[in-house]
Amino acid sequence: MASLVAALRGAVGDCVRRCSGPPPDPALMPPAEAFAYRRREAGRRDAAARPSAEAGEFRLVRVAAPDGQGYAFPSNFVRTSKYTVLTFLPLFLRNAFDPYLHSANTFFLVVCAMQCVPYITYTAIITLFGVEMGTPTTLLPLGFVVTVDAIFQALEDATRHNADYEANNSPTRLVDPTSGAVVDAPWRDVRVGDLVVVRNREVAPADLVVLGVARTAGDGEYTDVCYVETKSLDGETNLKQRRAVKEARGRVAPRDAAGGAFDCGGLAGAVVEMEHPNDVIAKFEGTIAFAAAGGSPPEKAAVNLDFVYMRGTTVRSVDWVLGVAVNTGPDTKIMKSNKDPPMKESSLILAINRVLKYIIGLLTMICLTGGLCSYLWMSSNALCGNQPLVWGVPTKLQNSLAPSNRSRFG
Numbered sequence: 001m002a003s004l005v006a007a008l009r010g011a012v013g014d015c016v017r018r019c020s021g022p023p024p025d026p027a028l029m030p031p032a033e034a035f036a037y038r039r040r041e042a043g044r045r046d047a048a049a050r051p052s053a054e055a056g057e058f059r060l061v062r063v064a065a066p067d068g069q070g071y072a073f074p075s076n077f078v079r080t081s082k083y084t085v086l087t088f089l090p091l092f093l094r095n096a097f098d099p100y101l102h103s104a105n106t107f108f109l110v111v112c113a114m115q116c117v118p119y120i121t122y123t124a125i126i127t128l129f130g131v132e133m134g135t136p137t138t139l140l141p142l143g144f145v146v147t148v149d150a151i152f153q154a155l156e157d158a159t160r161h162n163a164d165y166e167a168n169n170s171p172t173r174l175v176d177p178t179s180g181a182v183v184d185a186p187w188r189d190v191r192v193g194d195l196v197v198v199r200n201r202e203v204a205p206a207d208l209v210v211l212g213v214a215r216t217a218g219d220g221e222y223t224d225v226c227y228v229e230t231k232s233l234d235g236e237t238n239l240k241q242r243r244a245v246k247e248a249r250g251r252v253a254p255r256d257a258a259g260g261a262f263d264c265g266g267l268a269g270a271v272v273e274m275e276h277p278n279d280v281i282a283k284f285e286g287t288i289a290f291a292a293a294g295g296s297p298p299e300k301a302a303v304n305l306d307f308v309y310m311r312g313t314t315v316r317s318v319d320w321v322l323g324v325a326v327n328t329g330p331d332t333k334i335m336k337s338n339k340d341p342p343m344k345e346s347s348l349i350l351a352i353n354r355v356l357k358y359i360i361g362l363l364t365m366i367c368l369t370g371g372l373c374s375y376l377w378m379s380s381n382a383l384c385g386n387q388p389l390v391w392g393v394p395t396k397l398q399n400s401l402a403p404s405n406r407s408r409f410g
Contacts, residue, residue: 058286059277063211063270063324064177064195073192076206076328077168078335081160083153092153096146103353105146107360112136172205173197175322180255180262194325195267197259200318203232204309207332208323209272209288211248214259215319224249226321229314233281233334239316242309245288247301252322259320266290274303277327279336284308286326310334 062069083091099106113136115121121134168188175182175195182197187205190196195211198204213226224246227239251266267290274286284305289298311332315321329335 058273058275059326061272061274061324061326062193063267063272063288064175064264065193066177069191069193071192074329074331075188076190076325077188078329079164080338081157081164083157088154088157092150096149102349103356103360104349105142107356108138108142112138112142170203170205172202173199175262175264177264177267180264182260182262190325190328192325192328195262195264196323196325197262198309198315198321198323199259200315200320202315204311204313204315204323206311206325206329207327208309208321209286209303209326210242210244210307210309210321210323211267212252212254212262212322213244213318213320214254215257226315227317228309229316230310231314232312233310233337241306243306244321245301245303245307247288247290247299251290254320254322257319259322262322269298272303272324272326274326277331277333277336279333281310281333281337 060071096102097105097109115123115136115138116133118125118132118134123135123137125132126135127133168186170187171184172187172190173182173196174185174190175197177195190205196205196208198208210226213224224244226242226244228242229237229239231237248267248270251270252262252264255261255263269291270288272286272288275284282305284303284307286303287300288303289300292298309315309321309323311327312334327333
């Protein structure tokens with residue numbers, strides 16, 4: 001089904017582009033628009049190709065490839081909320097009346113349904129739409145409890161939606177591999193293989209392999225050392241040391257000290273071969289291969305955790321860090337390690353559910369015992385003409401008042 005939808009989307013896009021005339025020439029556009037156009041076209045090609053990015057033993061990432069990755073990697077858009085406007089009501093009702101999570105709601109819902117049956121109800125009989133039914137007296141308190149729970153669930157999920165919106169629209173900077181210009185972009189637009197610039201005290205928008213860092217203050221030489229704060233990952237506030245890949249030092253360089261533009265032509269043909277996405281935040285394994293001139297073998301360098309800025313970590317003690325995005329969105333370490341938000345239950349609710357099981361068992365025994373005793377009593381005191389029994393009236397008197405015996409009394 002997914003491949004069919006992708007094929008239909010690609011066919012519609014091709015039809016629209018053919019009908020709209022020849023494609024625009026990026027050379028005639030401003031640098032920012034040309035960069036955005038090339039990224040859109042590369043994204044369309046990647047989506048149309050649709051090969052599995054997880055095939056094989058390792059994941060392959062082409063560094064700053066203008067024509068795309070050739071794989072359909074996930075976007076950097078994340079969603080931690082549980083509900084949407086359309087799915088809130090059905091999902092909430094399913095959870096609210098889950099017999100394993102909310103036994104009390106399920107119990108009173110069954111009681112409410114049984115109260116509507118006129119033959120067994122103990123409430124007043126009413127007529128609704130021409131149908132006689134009992135009055136569901138437990139419906140009002142049950143509806144009140146469920147409505148209050150729904151309001152709290154909606155408010156909590158709205159907070160998650162706001163956090164997702166802020167994260168997906170947080171600003172970051174991407175490097176145009178063609179012109180070297182630095183372009184502003186939201187986090188959600190970061191793709192695998194993009195060159196990302198993260199300033200001091202900014203948060204990394206994706207898992208990045210560090211290729212270059214700013215000069216240390218007062219030092220005229222480039223240094224490979226930078227620092228990261230991983231408080232959002234492991235709760236530790238002490239700074240950890242990271243390094244840029246040494247072999248990339250001569251292949252990418254800033255045109256100014258502030259990192260406003262970069263010369264990254266030496267990264268052409270570079271490929272990162274790495275582990276597949278996982279939730280182990282204390283480990284990273286991979287290699288990066290740089291193309292060599294003159295048909296020489298590519299120059300390879302090992303990449304481990306010391307060379308990686310994970311999504312959610314903060315750059316510290318350097319003016320800027322340049323890295324290539326290798327994991328985005330749901331593939332990042334922090335999102336892989338996140339679990340679905342649990343259903344919160346107080347100790348009081350858990351105690352009620354535990355006691356309610358005994359109450360349901362006791363009521364079941366009472367109903368079975370009462371039904372069996374009623375059947376035995378009715379069988380031993382059969383009435384003529386199926387006259388119903390009246391509580392508190394002797395059986396002999398009821399038999400004497402049965403239709404077959406009324407003629408005796410005139």
